Amino acid sequence: MSSQKNYLLLLIVFMLTLACTPSAYAMKWEDEDTPISFKIEMLPWEEVNKIIPNKAKFTIIDVETGQRFSVQRRAGSQHADVQPLTRKDTRIMKQIYHNQWSWKRRAIVIVIKDQVIAASMHGMPHGAGALDNGFSGHFCIHFSGSITHRLRNEDLAHKLMILKAAGKLDDYAATLSPSELIDMFATAVNQGDSKILAQTVSNAHRMKYLNSIVKDITYLNLSKERREGQDELLLIDIPAQVAIYTEKRGKVKDTIHFIIRREGVTDRWFIDQDALYQQLASMLG
Numbered sequence: 605m606s607s608q609k610n611y612l613l614l615l616i617v618f619m620l621t622l623a624c625t626p627s628a629y630a631m632k633w634e635d636e637d638t639p640i641s642f643k644i645e646m647l648p649w650e651e652v653n654k655i656i657p658n659k660a661k662f663t664i665i666d667v668e669t670g671q672r673f674s675v676q677r678r679a680g681s682q683h684a685d686v687q688p689l690t691r692k693d694t695r696i697m698k699q700i701y702h703n704q705w706s707w708k709r710r711a712i713v714i715v716i717k718d719q720v721i722a723a724s725m726h727g728m729p730h731g732a733g734a735l736d737n738g739f740s741g742h743f744c745i746h747f748s749g750s751i752t753h754r755l756r757n758e759d760l761a762h763k764l765m766i767l768k769a770a771g772k773l774d775d776y777a778a779t780l781s782p783s784e785l786i787d788m789f790a791t792a793v794n795q796g797d798s799k800i801l802a803q804t805v806s807n808a809h810r811m812k813y814l815n816s817i818v819k820d821i822t823y824l825n826l827s828k829e830r831r832e833g834q835d836e837l838l839l840i841d842i843p844a845q846v847a848i849y850t851e852k853r854g855k856v857k858d859t860i861h862f863i864i865r866r867e868g869v870t871d872r873w874f875i876d877q878d879a880l881y882q883q884l885a886s887m888l889g
Contacts, residue, residue, distance in 0.1 A: 646770035649750035662716035683750035691738040701727040709761040711768040724765035777803040778872040782864040805877040823849040840864045
């Protein structure tokens, strides 16, 4: 059983690192030579809460790097509060966060028994901890529909990472209004996630210059007050007050006009990448 479990973990890591594409994430994998198969599921929190009860141990695999470590759920009612199982697991987790603890969210899958479930974690020790693992507290794992303890709402960054892990980002982005697409863009920038960012802009295959700007942004704050055009069918100009923080420039404030386009009335919206780049370059240049 142990060798079978290790084979499954290696297989999942291989598939995740081989191709970070929606089709790769969502596929059901079956190996003709073994009875092992898996499909990444995006299960609601109410169901996951029963699958990983308190004190349950399971494996986390980071989608971007393929690194994996073991954890134990110790608490949490609206999402899972977990701790790395050993000091080695803590070291691996910190490596995933470039050796610096962070509140940034990351797309992960958890593996427990024969199930692989899409999830999102942050990387900041906080609160209480009980294991001898060199981790000062616990961290949080969110699943579809789970909410934060303090604000008791669904965190957009966690939601996007769960969708990313499940291979459903493209489907989700296709449902968004222009204003919601702008929120997704801001979240992608703040989480430093180029794959989510690519889902929000036109010409995603050529993002070299846009990425060169947003990688230096430590935080982007958008005003919630926006005027979204009602009559425009294919192009909408949405002005938004923006405050951008960078280490080089500090805080810079200005109005950005998000030009939102689509090819036809039944197609999805995209932010015009060229117009956005020019405005960001002018603000931060």
